[in-house]
Amino acid sequence: MRNARAWVIGGILLIALFVAVFASQGNSGSPEHSSNSDAADGTSALRFFAQALGHPTDQVAGTFNPPRANDMMFVFTPTTAFSHEDASATAEWVREGGVLVYASEQGDAELDAALGVQRLPELVTSTAVNASAPVAAGVSVVKGGDLAIPFQTSAAQVALLRAGPFVVAYVQRIGFGTAVVLADPLELANGFLDKADNGRFAADLLGLVSPDARVTFDEFHHGLTAADFTPQAWVLTPWGAGLLWLLVAVFFGLVLRGRRFGPPVPRQVEASRAEAEWAVAVGELLRRSGARAVTLGVLAAASERAVAAHTGLVLQPRERFWQSLWQRAPEVASELDSAERALYTSSAGERDLLQAAQRLHRIAYPVSDRERRRA
Numbered sequence: 484m485r486n487a488r489a490w491v492i493g494g495i496l497l498i499a500l501f502v503a504v505f506a507s508q509g510n511s512g513s514p515e516h517s518s519n520s521d522a523a524d525g526t527s528a529l530r531f532f533a534q535a536l537g538h539p540t541d542q543v544a545g546t547f548n549p550p551r552a553n554d555m556m557f558v559f560t561p562t563t564a565f566s567h568e569d570a571s572a573t574a575e576w577v578r579e580g581g582v583l584v585y586a587s588e589q590g591d592a593e594l595d596a597a598l599g600v601q602r603l604p605e606l607v608t609s610t611a612v613n614a615s616a617p618v619a620a621g622v623s624v625v626k627g628g629d630l631a632i633p634f635q636t637s638a639a640q641v642a643l644l645r646a647g648p649f650v651v652a653y654v655q656r657i658g659f660g661t662a663v664v665l666a667d668p669l670e671l672a673n674g675f676l677d678k679a680d681n682g683r684f685a686a687d688l689l690g691l692v693s694p695d696a697r698v699t700f701d702e703f704h705h706g707l708t709a710a711d712f713t714p715q716a717w718v719l720t721p722w723g724a725g726l727l728w729l730l731v732a733v734f735f736g737l738v739l740r741g742r743r744f745g746p747p748v749p750r751q752v753e754a755s756r757a758e759a760e761w762a763v764a765v766g767e768l769l770r771r772s773g774a775r776a777v778t779l780g781v782l783a784a785a786s787e788r789a790v791a792a793h794t795g796l797v798l799q800p801r802e803r804f805w806q807s808l809w810q811r812a813p814e815v816a817s818e819l820d821s822a823e824r825a826l827y828t829s830s831a832g833e834r835d836l837l838q839a840a841q842r843l844h845r846i847a848y849p850v851s852d853r854e855r856r857r858a
Contacts, residue, residue: 516559523674549576563706578658789847
């Protein structure tokens with residue numbers, strides 16, 4: 484009966500998890516345009532498109548290592564900034580024959596500097612841009628987002644797409660390789676590949692490498708984003724699926740095989756200790772440690788503090804306290820001074836020390852005649 488109930492609870496939780504996954508499947512966005520995302524602004528369709536054209540695909544994750552020479556790599560909107568070393572390695576890989584497609588709305592400072600990308604400080608309307616180079620064969624109009632930051636191109640940078648007079652995509656030969664830079668990544672996103680000539684434009688970009696060249700997507704510079712923690716990431720990514728099944732196995736293992744070693748033992752409530760016990764413990768600690776001087780100082784300081792409270796005097800500085808005490812209560816001052824002298828001059832025996840301490844206590848906490856008769 485117990486095992487059946489555990490199976491029912493586990494099944495309900497598993498069904499609820501899959502319902503949450505598929506309910507939120509189409510609602511989450513991918514502002515970094517991840518190739519793992521099926522959202523409208525993700526780029527998983529481009530990865531599948533490359534596979535359909537016969538290209539093996541891969542992702543850069545864990546550590547950043549550019550692919551082999553003569554391969555292609557897509558870099559979409561880095562959310563983790565390129566380091567100087569990563570940007571230099573990417574530019575060197577392009578010089579050795581790699582083909583880089585770099586699409587980002589605002590760009591990355593290090594990668595822009597390594598590739599010589601110059602962005603103008605303005606926005607242009609880029610709902611529909613026109614092709615202006617023979618590299619994009621059969622492409623006339625490409626649709627993307629509403630706005631884009633245009634480029635300031637040099638003689639070596641050939642315009643691919645224009646929004647009016649402004650360049651929003653260009654191609655450049657760097658060493659033995661090629662760099663294609665886009666101001667609007669949405670032109671290659673899932674929800675836009677079927678618009679205008681976007682699909683043909685993606686095919687032309689993939690045609691810049693040989694048919695058997697590997698197409699790699701940089702996910703290393705996306706880091707941890709909100710999309711990594713969405714419910715579908717636990718099913719659509721290898722690490723998510725592995726962790727999901729591990730959690731399921733651990734859950735069922737604990738539920739089905741969990742056994743008590745015996746009846747639960749209630750924790751005993753600790754009783755509060757009396758103040759006398761703490762005093763005895765401190766006294767015993769001081770006695771065992773031979774801290775006679777410390778004990779004498781504590782007793783004298785406590786007595787002076789109590790006398791100061793009774794007489795309304797300020798304890799510090801100590802010299803002024805004694806002067807005021809001799810003036811206000813000379814009898815108390817004389818008795819306290821005598822008791823302290825007896826305390827410090829007492830022998831090492833505990834009996835003398837106890838008598839001196841009792842005398843100080845009577846001075847610090849005097850008992851009235853009424854209380855004495857009542858006692």
